[in-house]
Amino acid sequence: MASTMKKTPTFFLLSLLLLLPLLASCAKRQVYIVYFGEHSGEKTLDEIEETHHSYLFSVKETEEEARSSLLYSYKNSINGFAAVLTADEASKLSELEEVVSVFRSEPSKYSLQTTRSWEFVGLDEGEKWNHMKRDDLLLKARYGKQVIVGLLDNGVWPESRSFRDEGMGHIPKSWKGICQSGDSFNSSNCNRKLIGARYYLKGYEQYYGPLNTSLDYRSPRDKDGHGTHTSSTVGGRRVHNASALGGFARGTASGGAPLVHLAIYKVCWAIPGQGKEEGNTCFAEDMLAAIDDAIGDGVHVLSISIGTYEPTFYTEDGISIGALHAIKKNIVVACSAGNSGPAPSTLSNPAPWIITVGASSVDRAFVASLLLGNGMKIEGQTVTPYKLEEKMYPLVYAAQVVGPNVPKNDTAGQCLPGSLSPEKAKGKIVMCLRGNGSRVGKGEEVRRAGGIGFILGNSPANGAELTADAHVLPATAVASDSAIKILKYINSTKKPMAYISPARTVLDRKPAPFMASFTSRGPNTITPDILKPDITGPGLNILAAWSGASSPTKLADDKRVVEYNILSGTSMSCPHVGAAAALLKAIHPTWTSAAIRSALITSAGLNNNLGKPITDASGHPATPFQYGSGHLRPSKAADPGLVYDASYSEYLLFLCYHGVTKFDPSFKCPKSPPTPNNLNYPSLAISKLNGTVTVKRTVTNVGGGGKSVYFSSVKPPIGFSVKVSPPILFFHHVGQKKSFTITVKAETEAETTIGKDEYAFGWLTWSDGVHIVRSPMAVSLA
Numbered sequence: 001m002a003s004t005m006k007k008t009p010t011f012f013l014l015s016l017l018l019l020l021p022l023l024a025s026c027a028k029r030q031v032y033i034v035y036f037g038e039h040s041g042e043k044t045l046d047e048i049e050e051t052h053h054s055y056l057f058s059v060k061e062t063e064e065e066a067r068s069s070l071l072y073s074y075k076n077s078i079n080g081f082a083a084v085l086t087a088d089e090a091s092k093l094s095e096l097e098e099v100v101s102v103f104r105s106e107p108s109k110y111s112l113q114t115t116r117s118w119e120f121v122g123l124d125e126g127e128k129w130n131h132m133k134r135d136d137l138l139l140k141a142r143y144g145k146q147v148i149v150g151l152l153d154n155g156v157w158p159e160s161r162s163f164r165d166e167g168m169g170h171i172p173k174s175w176k177g178i179c180q181s182g183d184s185f186n187s188s189n190c191n192r193k194l195i196g197a198r199y200y201l202k203g204y205e206q207y208y209g210p211l212n213t214s215l216d217y218r219s220p221r222d223k224d225g226h227g228t229h230t231s232s233t234v235g236g237r238r239v240h241n242a243s244a245l246g247g248f249a250r251g252t253a254s255g256g257a258p259l260v261h262l263a264i265y266k267v268c269w270a271i272p273g274q275g276k277e278e279g280n281t282c283f284a285e286d287m288l289a290a291i292d293d294a295i296g297d298g299v300h301v302l303s304i305s306i307g308t309y310e311p312t313f314y315t316e317d318g319i320s321i322g323a324l325h326a327i328k329k330n331i332v333v334a335c336s337a338g339n340s341g342p343a344p345s346t347l348s349n350p351a352p353w354i355i356t357v358g359a360s361s362v363d364r365a366f367v368a369s370l371l372l373g374n375g376m377k378i379e380g381q382t383v384t385p386y387k388l389e390e391k392m393y394p395l396v397y398a399a400q401v402v403g404p405n406v407p408k409n410d411t412a413g414q415c416l417p418g419s420l421s422p423e424k425a426k427g428k429i430v431m432c433l434r435g436n437g438s439r440v441g442k443g444e445e446v447r448r449a450g451g452i453g454f455i456l457g458n459s460p461a462n463g464a465e466l467t468a469d470a471h472v473l474p475a476t477a478v479a480s481d482s483a484i485k486i487l488k489y490i491n492s493t494k495k496p497m498a499y500i501s502p503a504r505t506v507l508d509r510k511p512a513p514f515m516a517s518f519t520s521r522g523p524n525t526i527t528p529d530i531l532k533p534d535i536t537g538p539g540l541n542i543l544a545a546w547s548g549a550s551s552p553t554k555l556a557d558d559k560r561v562v563e564y565n566i567l568s569g570t571s572m573s574c575p576h577v578g579a580a581a582a583l584l585k586a587i588h589p590t591w592t593s594a595a596i597r598s599a600l601i602t603s604a605g606l607n608n609n610l611g612k613p614i615t616d617a618s619g620h621p622a623t624p625f626q627y628g629s630g631h632l633r634p635s636k637a638a639d640p641g642l643v644y645d646a647s648y649s650e651y652l653l654f655l656c657y658h659g660v661t662k663f664d665p666s667f668k669c670p671k672s673p674p675t676p677n678n679l680n681y682p683s684l685a686i687s688k689l690n691g692t693v694t695v696k697r698t699v700t701n702v703g704g705g706g707k708s709v710y711f712s713s714v715k716p717p718i719g720f721s722v723k724v725s726p727p728i729l730f731f732h733h734v735g736q737k738k739s740f741t742i743t744v745k746a747e748t749e750a751e752t753t754i755g756k757d758e759y760a761f762g763w764l765t766w767s768d769g770v771h772i773v774r775s776p777m778a779v780s781l782a
Helices: 002-028 045-059 063-069 087-094 116-120 131-140 202-208 226-235 284-297 318-328 410-414 439-448 480-492 570-587 593-602 648-657
Strands: 030-038 070-074 078-085 101-104 110-112 148-153 194-199 239-242 251-253 261-266 268-270 280-282 301-304 306-308 332-336 355-360 364-367 370-372 393-397 429-433 453-457 475-478 497-500 504-507 535-538 542-545 564-567 684-689 692-701 708-715 720-725 728-731 737-746 759-767 772-781
Touching: 030 087, 030 202, 030 284, 030 318, 045 063, 045 070, 045 078, 045 087, 063 070, 063 078, 070 202, 070 284, 078 087, 078 202, 078 284, 078 318, 087 101, 110 268, 131 570, 148 226, 148 284, 148 570, 194 284, 202 284, 226 261, 226 542, 226 564, 226 570, 251 542, 261 284, 280 284, 284 318, 301 318, 301 570, 306 332, 318 332, 318 593, 318 648, 332 570, 332 593, 355 570, 355 593, 370 480, 393 480, 410 429, 429 439, 429 480, 439 453, 453 480, 453 497, 475 480, 535 570, 570 593, 593 772, 684 692, 684 737, 708 720, 720 759, 728 737, 737 772
Parallel strands: 148 261, 148 301, 194 261, 301 332, 332 355, 355 535, 393 429, 429 453, 453 475, 684 772
Antiparallel strands: 030 078, 030 101, 070 078, 110 280, 110 306, 239 251, 268 280, 364 504, 370 497, 393 497, 542 564, 692 737, 708 728, 708 759, 720 737, 759 772
16 A cells, blocks of 8 residues: 555656646647738738738748648738737737737637517607508618628528518629538528628637537538527518417517628537537637628628627727727627626627617516415416416425435525436426526426426526526526515425416516616726617517527427527627618618717617606616617617717727727827717716816717707706707708717715716707707716
8 A cells, every 4th residue: 555655646747747748738729819900901812811921930930830820811801810829929929019919819708698579669758659660661771671781690590481582682782702501501591681601610629629510510500599590680581470489479570671681600609518508609710700701791780699708908809809890891880788787897899889789678578477375476477388287286495305415505496407306306396596507407407307397586686587488397487576475485384386377478568678687787897988888679588580400498408499489688689789770771871880870879768668767677777887878769760860970080099098009000199099988979978077077079960851950958967067068059951060068077965976986877968859869978976
């Protein structure tokens, strides 16, 4: 025994020494993105790639190593490359004068942000929905004809009825894209609706190794469902009698712009060793390649339902970099705010050249009531097609029926995989709490343990927001207050009993919209003086097309197949705004992307269908850090009256302020660039105000009449005074610009009404009696 002990350390050290070179080589194999900003315009595509090779050769030992290390050379609009580098090589390249930024690719940095909704966004404040208004907008926009929307996501299921091309008309002559072949996908899968499809996985494979084709298709085909859902939300054709599994939400499924052309850029992939229900991953280098191609292909709008887990500076964020290059070509870019709410300062995609979209509800519910043994009836929601026989069943809390080896801690009641005891759970309705693990995974665990039904109880953070899932057994989801009542009932009796009623679709629910608890919140941590998000749109329980290779829950053991599925997330709200942008692009083809963003922001609605201010799911007042300027109203955005326009050079000045001085070789930063709150943005944020601040804004008259007079009105943030000068603007023709200043001053009592790091909110509105041009304000004290 003693002699064995002596040998072990020697053997271990020898093994470790043998492993050191291997460990060192592994450390080297990291992907970095080397970013140069704009092209000078003097080189051909081949010359650009050779230049990128020469940079690599300057830090590599051989030309062969330099060429083999290159993953992508970005050449269309973005100037940069992605390559396998050591930290030392990356550092050397970052010291070069012409390099804007060098940043490492992070494998878990980006992920996807997981019918009735289009009717609902036509709702006017204080009015019943008038079908003519939406139809008028669609007619004016010719249903999005000749507009091309690109989507960065995880592919598409081309056989879906939502992507038929009958009556689509010809493909725009400006289109330069391709239909890339691959696994179970070729050029015949594209048509006049799906006019292009590409896929990008060099970054993914550099990190994970070769794609496991049992997890995903090496092609633009969607094996998950998410990409099919978002693309059909933007531009799906009208499909009558569509519904989710079980007939829920039955009606006509349609994208917001049913005649737009769609271009699919697959950049997100399944994570090895993880269930699809847990999400996908998307690599910055793959997304940059896709955006660079999309710009060259000729898209007009980009809808990107992808976000980061934490805010990232603009020149180290692949989406931000790509979006700014897209803006130079006048492409509108809409992105998800993220699903990291309800905590503050969590939002993704905060760049001012991006439309950042939060998520809110629609006026539809899938009600499945819970009847308790004491006679109490509790409302829940679900879209499971499974039903219980109408009788009472034993009811238990998950923590009461866990296996013997499961610790009795906070997670015991969360139905995590393998936690429940089949002996204790069999034949019972099991109450599980939200927290760790996926919602549908909890239902799967109850089924595995032999449970007859499943109640999903919200945590206090989720409040009263109910996400409807197609669970694998009879189930319902209940609000956090209801969950507490159920737990009290379980603990009050020796034999708790319950019955879950079959779900039914209920329309015209009130109040709606309310803000989803998961939607990521401001303030903007990268630039606090830019208010984000910009707007909110339908993102809770949204019906859209689905992949034929994925089940409604995405669980590996769920073999059900559906044409349409219900999903929630800012991933769902983003394509609503992308579609609205496409309609505006069709009506106003000469407008800049900033003008379209301004029209959407300043026309958004603040009230729910009860005529009261938008709240969160629990009824507490919501703020612009949740909804931006309000809820999307596309018909109002088509005729906004005034727009806050901004040019590409103004965004370069914005970057100058942040110390990014080499983005465009043809642009020289001034010694004193304007402050971020002086960017001509359709909202205003002033962080850490000390005394008084005056900012400037310029509006452009786009109203049909030409001659008009606009009067300002202000609802100042509590504790502050706001003065607009001049308070009246006179316009004589369309296209005329007028500037004004906004002076914000802290009142003497501000310190007693506003806490440290707290914000107060207000509104600036311009109106000519016809148009209401509204901008949110957020102010905090120094």
